[in-house]
Every structure is written in C-alpha cells, then in structure tokens.
Amino acid sequence: MNGQNIIEIQNLTKRYGSITAVDNLNLSISKGEIFGLLGPNGAGKTTTILMLMGLSEPTSGSISVAGLNPTREPIKVKRIVGYMPDSIGFYGDMTGRENLYYTAKLNRIPEERQDDLIDSLLAKVGLKDAADRKVREYSRGMRQRLGVADVLLKDPEVVFLDEPTLGLDPEGTAELLDIITELGKKEGKTVLISSHLLHQVQAICDRVGIFVKGKLVAAGTISELAQKIGGERAIEIKASPIEAFPSDVVRSMPGVNSISMQNDMIVIDGAGQELAPKIVRELVAQNMDIYHLKICGSDLDDIYHRYFQEGGASSNG
Numbered sequence: 001m002n003g004q005n006i007i008e009i010q011n012l013t014k015r016y017g018s019i020t021a022v023d024n025l026n027l028s029i030s031k032g033e034i035f036g037l038l039g040p041n042g043a044g045k046t047t048t049i050l051m052l053m054g055l056s057e058p059t060s061g062s063i064s065v066a067g068l069n070p071t072r073e074p075i076k077v078k079r080i081v082g083y084m085p086d087s088i089g090f091y092g093d094m095t096g097r098e099n100l101y102y103t104a105k106l107n108r109i110p111e112e113r114q115d116d117l118i119d120s121l122l123a124k125v126g127l128k129d130a131a132d133r134k135v136r137e138y139s140r141g142m143r144q145r146l147g148v149a150d151v152l153l154k155d156p157e158v159v160f161l162d163e164p165t166l167g168l169d170p171e172g173t174a175e176l177l178d179i180i181t182e183l184g185k186k187e188g189k190t191v192l193i194s195s196h197l198l199h200q201v202q203a204i205c206d207r208v209g210i211f212v213k214g215k216l217v218a219a220g221t222i223s224e225l226a227q228k229i230g231g232e233r234a235i236e237i238k239a240s241p242i243e244a245f246p247s248d249v250v251r252s253m254p255g256v257n258s259i260s261m262q263n264d265m266i267v268i269d270g271a272g273q274e275l276a277p278k279i280v281r282e283l284v285a286q287n288m289d290i291y292h293l294k295i296c297g298s299d300l301d302d303i304y305h306r307y308f309q310e311g312g313a314s315s316n317g
C-alpha cells in the first residue's frame with residue numbers, strides 16, 4: 001500500500017472475449033474517502049468492483065486493497081470488504097433483527113458479540129423500532145438501511161455500494177445518504193458508490209470517477225473536474241420584464257462572449273462565476289425580477305455530460 005491509499009489500481013484491464021469491460025484503469029483511493037463511480041450502463045463499474053473483491057480475475061494489470069492482492073488472496077480481501085448489491089436478498093418472513101443474526105452466523109461473528117453488535121447497527125441505521133417486524137413489511141428504504149447494517153456486521157474497511165438509493169423516495173434517500181456520509185466521515189471507512197444519480201453523488205462524494213465504455217475518462221473533486229473542462233462557461237438567467245434586460249451593458253462586461261435567448265432563458269456565454277453578481281446588480285437596477293440563475297459547467301450534470309460527449313462516448317470501448 002502506498003501512503004494512505006487503501007486501493008491502488010494499475011493498468012487494470014478485463015476482457016470478455018472481444019468486449020473490453022475495463023480498459024487500462026489507473027486509480028488510487030485513500031482511506032476514509034467516499035468515491036463515486038459514475039457511468040452509464042455497461043461502463044464497467046460492476047466489473048471493476050468484482051475485481052476489487054476478488055470475485056473476477058483481471059485480464060491484466062494489478063490491484064491492491066489494503067495491501068492485499070484480491071486475485072491471490074481473495075479470502076483475506078473478502079474479510080475486509082463489504083458489498084451491497086443493487087438488490088439485496090433478505091428473508092421476508094424473518095425480522096430485520098433475525099436477518100442480521102443469520103448474516104452474523106455466516107460471517108462467524110462470535111455469539112457473545114452478536115447481541116450488542118446487532119443492537120448498535122440497528123440503531124445506527126435507524127431501524128431500532130422496526131427491528132422485530134418482518135422484512136416483507138419493510139419499505140424499500142428500510143430494506144436498504146438493513147442492507148447497510150448487514151454490510152457493516154463484519155466491520156469492513158472498504159464498503160462497496162451498488163446503486164444504494166435507486167428507487168427510494170426523497171426522505172428515504174436523505175436518510176441513507178446521511179448514514180453513508182457518517183461511515184466515511186466519522187468511522188473512517190472507505191466507501192465506493194456506483195450510481196448514475198448525479199445529484200446524490202455530488203452531495204456526498206469526496207471525489208468521483210467518470211467511466212465510459214470501460215475507460216475512466218476523468219477523476220477528481222467536482223471543482224477539479226469543472227476546472228479541467230474549462231470552468232464555468234455560461235450563466236442562465238430567467239428574469240422579467242425581458243424588455244428591461246440591459247443587453248448592451250452586459251455585453252460590454254469583460255469576459256462576456258455572447259448573449260442569446262433560449263426559450264424564455266437569457267444565456268450569457270463565456271461568463272465566469274465572478275460575473276454573476278455584477279449582472280444581477282444590473283438587472284436589479286433595471287427593476288427586473290430574477291426567477292432563476294444558474295452558473296453552468298460547475299455541477300456534476302454539466303461535467304458528466306461534457307465528459308460523456310467529448311471523452312469516451314465516441315471512443316471504441
């Protein structure tokens with residue numbers, strides 16, 4: 001292991017016949033980091049996670065997880081990683097608590113430790129009151145939270161969560177994201193989340209990696225990625241009355257390339273973030289009411305689509 005990197009991936013490739021599922025991947029992840037694996041279906045996220053857990057053998061390249069080689073030491077690696085697949089199978093006619101006891105037995109957790117451990121995990125994921133209800137009566141959000149408790153039973157150093165919030169309502173999502181954030185921030189666990197729900201990933205991940213057709217086309221913090229694609233590129237504004245818009249004044253501001261109308265939206269191209277307050281002051285001076293302002297290029301939606309369009313989407317995977 002190099003320094004604080006708990007995961008080191010070098011020149012990792014996985015081929016299935018003529019399909020290259022993972023193409024020369026290089027990635028390091030530090031201990032305690034929450035890392036988002038983003039990409040469309042078939043981008044190679046699951047294949048990467050399976051190789052990290054020693055469940056699939058790389059065609060070439062190397063992987064180290066906490067200093068272990070998952071291909072040569074799969075049993076040791078499985079002891080320190082936890083995996084929550086996108087659909088978790090629990091026994092519906094058993095209670096949440098009973099399901100956890102079942103997993104505890106499978107993981108050979110000593111009996112004398114099981115009661116306290118399971119109680120504390122049920123509390124951590126907010127299922128204390130529902131612990132003795134049958135899982136078939138659980139909502140999807142409750143099942144996902146039980147899934148997190150299940151993964152944490154063996155106290156893994158690294159947690160892989162595959163689409164953890166898929167199908168959850170906003171409240172269920174917020175609860176689960178809080179639990180995941182705590183795992184990284186408070187407990188120092190390294191968490192890898194595979195997801196295509198960009199806003200959620202943006203809210204909780206320290207860094208993200210964008211996968212397209214087996215290739216990691218970009219990795220970094222949201223602001224690093226925004227900078228790499230040229231930072232903020234446009235400001236969108238909805239304001240009225242539109243006739244009052246001081247287009248000459250705005251056009252003469254340094255950094256403004258052009259102004260256009262897209263439906264009822266004013267789009268000021270080439271404008272940097274520092275221009276937004278100046279523009280707002282001008283609009284207010286003209287007694288315009290502002291209903292919407294967005295600095296495009298600085299959120300993960302924009303970044304993702306730029307990399308997806310310009311990066312790997314046209315490359316051969």
Ligand SMILES: Nc1ncnc2c1ncn2[C@@H]1O[C@H](COP(=O)(O)OP(=O)(O)OP(=O)(O)O)[C@@H](O)[C@H]1O
Nearest residue numbers: 016019020021039040041042043044045046047048
């Ligand atoms: N066992 C397999 N045999 C043959 N091809 C496979 C196998 N597993 C995955 N692939 C192929 O490898 C590529 C990457 O798949 P993978 O499941 O890793 O993508 P993903 O990013 O996880 O997608 P999803 O979001 O749909 O889970 C796809 O083209 C897929 O069809």
